[in-house]
Amino acid sequence: MHLKMTSRLLAAAFLSLVVGCQGEPTQSPEGSQSAELSAKADCVQRFDGITTCAKGNASLAASEKGVQVNGLKSLKTDGVSSTFNDAITWSQDAQIRIGSASGGLALAARDGDQVVSTLRITPGKDRQVSVEPGFTGSSSGAFRMNVYNNGRLVGSSPQPQTMMITFYSWWAFLDWYYWHWGFFSYRTTSTGGNVGMDGACGWRLNVANTTFSVKLADGKEVVGDTVEFIEEIGDGAYPYRHFSGIDVNASATDFLVTGESFGQEK
Template identity: 45%
Template sequence: MQMKMMGSLMAAALLSVVGCQGDESQTTEDNLGAQEAAAGTQCVQRFQGITSCATGNAQMTSTQAGLQVSGLKNAGTDGVSGTFARSTSWTQTAQIKFGAAQGGMSLAARAGDQTVGTLKLTPSRDGTSMVAQPTFSGSGAPGGSAYRVNVWNNGVLQGGGNQPAGSFMIIRDWWDLLRWVLAVYSFDNGYDIEIYKPGATQSAQYIPGACVWRVQNQLGTFSVQMSDGRVLQGNMVEFVEQIEDGHYPYTDFTAIDVKAAAESFAITGETFVPAK
């Protein structure tokens, strides 16, 4: 699997999801039909195979560079929902200008109308750090599944650790979250990195059903404060769902909702990998 300024512009972000598996009886047509049934919903097909629909108060304008999104006041309602065929991986690049300490983003991966994973990113008042809180629904428990944090630098693992369901991580030194942020976000539903030993590189092993959120800084490195006090530095952090006996993993998903409270938001690229 491949794989940030609050007051000004978040330059480019890539979001991706891999390895979650959903209810195959819920088709992409069902999702799209439900969205387009909403009065006044604006939908466009700017990126191949993806139907993007504005949610809440958001409005979209198709440009040569991608999709320009405005009207983002509430990170829980305003944004863009992209639907596509059953998939195992999704990636989006974006430019965001938060413009205020109240800015933030929320992301959700869905299989039909069922949410299989979320990621909330909230910039802190210092303008250089943010709180990241992932959730995964595979365990079926009210708090979701536990997860593992891995910090990578140019494809080399710097370290990580396990986190309980519902916990959050602090990402520090992300250049200037109040101005330009260049990032890559992704969501996958199959984990393909084999070992957790620091210094290891990515392998080809595939673990189906383990949903993964990734956030990558394309401007430089950042640091992640672990729960045991360690501080790890790298340019990508991933949150990997921990699949255990009795869990109900998702092998695919059909939509990603990206919502934000921001002055501006431009989607410059978006792709997905269809499920086999």
């Protein structure tokens, strides 16, 4: 992986995702991933308390810079799986270049072998990005999209199951990006919080110093710098109180995990 980047090649960006989950354990979202590890059992423990393993045809190389992930050819099979104990928060920093219009990323949050939420991200031509969330909190798999700009809510709309949403003027697959993504299980506290959201799933994406445009369900177009996807919780769903892993599958030319951590309930 070449970390020497020219100003033309380098697009410094920040993408954050946060997730918490509540769902029915018998149902997995369409496109969910299993944590099938590399037949070579290629695993490292570069980050405190986390076992990082290659998936599919991927391979790992740990160094002072982090964990280099190579061999990311297939979005269905190749990637990196992080495993930890009884986590309620997780975060990872990575430097990634997709490299081609056929590449992309697919994330999955797991409780044991149970996939409880997914997110598929596919950059396209002309700085378009398609995003498809998957949730298990209700039989419909429905969710709400919230768009923010400079911390202010500029649009909100309900979305049906497996709705692929296109964002315009965001980022390009040929560029390098500095990514940060995280995972959490929502908790109410003595200082406040929405009890009805306890254990709910949510993904949040943000690219530093970059805005996008997106159409809401009513056709209105808004400009934002942050988007959230929050699942709808159905009757009978119960919270996943802890989580044990995150899988990141990719079809990409370069992928370096530079930092990773998790937190437990106190």
